Amino acid sequence: MTGGSQDDETGRERRDPDALIARAGVRGDPDQDQHFLVDDRVLDRLPSYATDAGFDTGHVLEIGAGTGALTDRLLAVADEVTAVERDPTLAAFLREEFADDVDAGRLTVIEGDALDVELPEFTCSVSNLPYGASSEIIFQLLPHERPLLVMVQKEFGERMAAEAGTDDYGRLSVTAGHYADVEVVEPVPKEAFSPPPAVQSALVRATPRDPEYTVPDDEFFLEFVTAVFTQRRKTMRNAVRNTAHISGLDDPDAVVDAADEELMGMRAGNVTPAQFAALAELAWEVGEPT
Numbered sequence: 001m002t003g004g005s006q007d008d009e010t011g012r013e014r015r016d017p018d019a020l021i022a023r024a025g026v027r028g029d030p031d032q033d034q035h036f037l038v039d040d041r042v043l044d045r046l047p048s049y050a051t052d053a054g055f056d057t058g059h060v061l062e063i064g065a066g067t068g069a070l071t072d073r074l075l076a077v078a079d080e081v082t083a084v085e086r087d088p089t090l091a092a093f094l095r096e097e098f099a100d101d102v103d104a105g106r107l108t109v110i111e112g113d114a115l116d117v118e119l120p121e122f123t124c125s126v127s128n129l130p131y132g133a134s135s136e137i138i139f140q141l142l143p144h145e146r147p148l149l150v151m152v153q154k155e156f157g158e159r160m161a162a163e164a165g166t167d168d169y170g171r172l173s174v175t176a177g178h179y180a181d182v183e184v185v186e187p188v189p190k191e192a193f194s195p196p197p198a199v200q201s202a203l204v205r206a207t208p209r210d211p212e213y214t215v216p217d218d219e220f221f222l223e224f225v226t227a228v229f230t231q232r233r234k235t236m237r238n239a240v241r242n243t244a245h246i247s248g249l250d251d252p253d254a255v256v257d258a259a260d261e262e263l264m265g266m267r268a269g270n271v272t273p274a275q276f277a278a279l280a281e282l283a284w285e286v287g288e289p290t
């Protein structure tokens, strides 16, 4: 194998991403969210964002394995990898290219849509996600309470990691932050991919932890937050009243009456997750959620 990069820890040579694409005989299809990572430097340091943070790499789940450039790097740090890939041609290629690891029981390739297949128990997930489904995939993974390192659209990653009072803060920040500490660890330029996506990318690390507040019911809290952010330009007073059909409150006026005046005059973008939680608690008690 030529053109690959050297791994410091094992001395094993990493597969060259361009050679993998050539051997697979494919061109990434943007309509299928296929943008393969071809920058060796990004690929080689990517797993270190997981290992440096102490992620348990006993069983790494990779969603959207493509031609396997990242799979190859993950096999160097993990005991076991499960790779999910929707494209049948790529899934077959992965099984053939990594036949030794498959035979050794270190790699399992699951062909199918990540949103439909049964996922195994995993200790962490490291993925260059299909951007068209990144939100759904992340919100399917977060409740597993396992660390995630995911490549996403930069803007999406910034919204996940945003603090209250900033332009990027919204439903995504509160709902992701409900499960994990979220940080953007590295912006990644378009040129790192083949074919390059239309947008810039970023690597996001989500480390699970309990939130600093309690909620009456996770599902209700997340629906309540989603509901009021659909009216982010309105005051909370109006947002709570106008979105009862989404939050499922039969008596939103009772919530507005019982809540703190000052909070009801704020816009959702300035309300902290802990304030949302307290309000959801109140709404659960007096708003007659259905």
Ligand SMILES: C[S@@+](CC[C@H](N)C(=O)[O-])C[C@H]1O[C@@H](n2cnc3c(N)ncnc32)[C@H](O)[C@@H]1O
Pocket (backbone or CB within 6 Å): 032, 033, 034, 035, 036, 037, 038, 063, 064, 065, 066, 067, 068, 069, 070, 071, 084, 085, 086, 087, 090, 112, 113, 114, 115, 127, 128, 129, 130, 131, 133
């Ligand atoms: C951005 S590419 C990443 C490929 C590879 N991991 C890399 O870094 O070069 C995303 C991959 O996910 C696959 N994919 C797209 N939608 C998917 C889905 N819903 N479930 C599983 N795989 C999907 C695509 O076929 C593609 O191979």
